[in-house]
Amino acid sequence: MDNRRLILLMIFSISLVMLWDAWQKYNQPKAPVQATAAQSGTATPQPTTSLQAAAPTAAPAAPAGAAAPAATTETITVKTDLFTADISTLGGDITRLELSRYTATEDKRRTFALFEPKHRYAAQSGLIGDGMPNHRTQFTAVKGPRELAKDGGKDDKLQVRLEATAANGVKVAKVYTFSRGSYAIDVATEVLNGGAQPLTAHAYYQFQRDDVAPEGESAMVSTFTGPAVFTGEEKYQKLAFDDIAKDKAKFAKSADNGWLAMVQHYFVAAWVPQGKDKREFYARKLEGGNGSPLLTAAGLILPLPQIAPGAAGQQSITLYAGPQEQATLKKLAEGLDLVVDYGWLTVIAAPIFWVLQAIHGLVGNWGWAIVLLTVGIKAIFYPLSAASYKSMAKMRTITPRLMQLKERFGDDRQRLNQEMMKLYQTEKINPLGGCLPILVQIPVFIALYWVLLGAVEMRDAPWALWITDLSSADPYYVLPVIMVVSMIIQTKLNPTPPDPIQAKVMMAMPFIFGVMFFWFPSGLVLYWVVNNILSIAQQWQITRMIEGGGKQAA
Known part of the structure; x- marks a missing residue:
């Protein structure tokens, strides 16, 4: 030659x-039909037998409490130095999250939205158990400030509290804590057992999103969009939407460490548990396919400690929702910086x-x-x-x-x-x-x-x-x-x-x-x-x- x-x-x-990636045929489904609520009829996830070992009874396939009528649903708008967030009282979920320091990809006059109804993209959470509040339960917002004090103010944190009561007398509060200068949100679940029996339940934290690529993506320059799981044993694993729909996605199902994220170009949302609690990861198709956008839920399940009658318990988890700033992600959790994916050339690209x-x-x-x-x-x-x-x-x-x-x-x-x-x-x-x-x-x-x-x-x-x-x-x-x-x-x-x-x-x-x-x-x-x-x-x-x-x- x-x-x-x-x-x-x-x-x-x-x-x-x-x-x-430019030569891959990027799947561009039809534009999603706007949903009246991001929390479309989806059952709560269920823990496997290993995580249920301490539970007295298995949780039902669907929550006992149905969602309240749409007319009673309220949207709370929260503003910080980095966010403008919409929190729905239906489920207490974050249904829209705008990052004030970033502009939209195509229309630079608009602010970039990470969570948004357009993609039915939301951060959801709830409890698993008979009649326990979940992302289809109507919560009540407790009155309080909705905007973080300007720079120079005495408070660097802003809390938003939502409450719900289960049929068995259990009272649950979901508390979001926003901090100045941070894309990490503390999400606390407080449970007061008002019943006569000890309470054992599980909490789930998930992202719901369709499989439509973010704006600005093209066949020429396409990057990964979808869920990702990290554990110390299995390391970083990306989950393709199509594999999830076909139940062929391979990832770690349980571990005592790790996190779950929803990744897209430049930005990431991640549920990051603290400590070494046993956790389970899941990803499943909710609806769509056959030419229409796939709606997928991916999340993790954590056990709550048993709560005696009249006693209270609490669980906290970190929700990161923001840019893929590698130094920040590396400090937050092991391996979280890997969402900035350089593939097989990471050893060269990182330096x-x-x-x-x-x-x-x-x-x-x-x-x-x-x-x-x-x-x-x-x-x-x-x-x-x-x-x-x-x-x-x-x-x-x-x-x-x-x-x-x-x-x-x-x-x-x-x-x-x-x-x-x-x-x-x-x-x-x-x-x-x-x-x-x-x-x-x-x-x-x-x-x-x-x-x-x-x-x-x-x-x-x-x-x-x-x-x-x-x-x-x-x-x-x-x-x-x-x-x-x-x-x-x-x-x-x-x-x-x-x-x-x-x-x-x-x-x-x-x-x-x-x-x-x-x-x-x-x-x-x-x-x-x-x-x-x-x-x-x-x-x-x-x-x-x-x-x-x-x-x-x-």
Whole structure:
């Protein structure tokens, strides 16, 4: 195989690996029908026998108390420095959660909503047991402040309390505690046993969501959306919506540690239990399929300690709902930072992101941090790149002689290959010399690609002039056009393939890549533009020196 064909194969291979998700057929179901309530008729989850061991009786398949009429349902709006949250008294669930520091993906005039009725996305919780309040029970909101005091106020926390009474005299309160400057919400379940018998119950915490991708996702740049489970034994496990619907999702069902999350690009919601209580994880289809959006519930079940008659008990869990800030997630729970998924290149991508953060700390701009990081990586790989460009430059000098051989032996492929190998040996050229150094660099560049694609820090981050959001496409397509031009220049600097078909394909590659990059985040395109410009400068200098008969570049 000659050098040109190997380079062509390498280009297609890199494209396939780097844009793996881009070539997947992203399932785009029909838009979901707006539901009158996110808590559509769903039964509460049930613990398995192992978690029920201490329970005197098994919980029923559905809660005894039906939801109250819609007319009695109230929506409480809570405001903090980071959130605007809607809490429904039907179930006491968070049905909408806007992150005030982030704008919507497509309409930058709106605030980004993580939980929202559009996707029937809500954080739900309740108790399992005969007649116990759950996410279909009507709660009553206790009066109190609904807005966190402004900066400088005496209170850095805001509590919202909802109460319900079961038929057996058990009183339950659900208490949300919001803290200033934190995306972590403490969710406490307080139980007062007003009955005559000891009470043993289980609490469940779940996310409900359809399988429609968030806005801004496309077949070109698609990321994982769906539930994920982490335990110390099984580590990080992603659950595809389709696998859940077919009951084929494989994940840890029980453990004394771990958390459950609902993941999407840049953001995550996670139920994080504290301590070593035995817990069970579950994921199930609620409704939909066959062309309509799948509605899925995924959550975990925790046992409550037995509560004597007249006594009270409490259980707390952390609900994180916010951006995938790796440092914050790592502090909150083991493995939670893995929701920023770099795949099999995490071992390379994690240090790259650390360096990118360090550079940003110095320059204060993520765009310039990308530029400087690209320059640094290019400098580290300079010796390998130089070896590759030297080989290409030598190939360029013998291209006319290769064309002559093709004209003489074009009908005898075996003789042509023999003569080409003789020429390579005479000129001391390794046909693979232009490819092997590049292959060594591929994992690093792919890892950097995923870092720039997955880092929430790029979202709404400006660079300069018209680039006001590095996570969005260039609104005027200036960077993609520059990238196409730079790739054309690179193609011109490379030796012309002897095969006319190969030559045409090589000339078409910049335009093929250019079309794809028109919809890529501008931070990614910026990286490629800088990398291409540096490559052109290096390749031009080495080619000029070799073709001019000067000394080889260091």
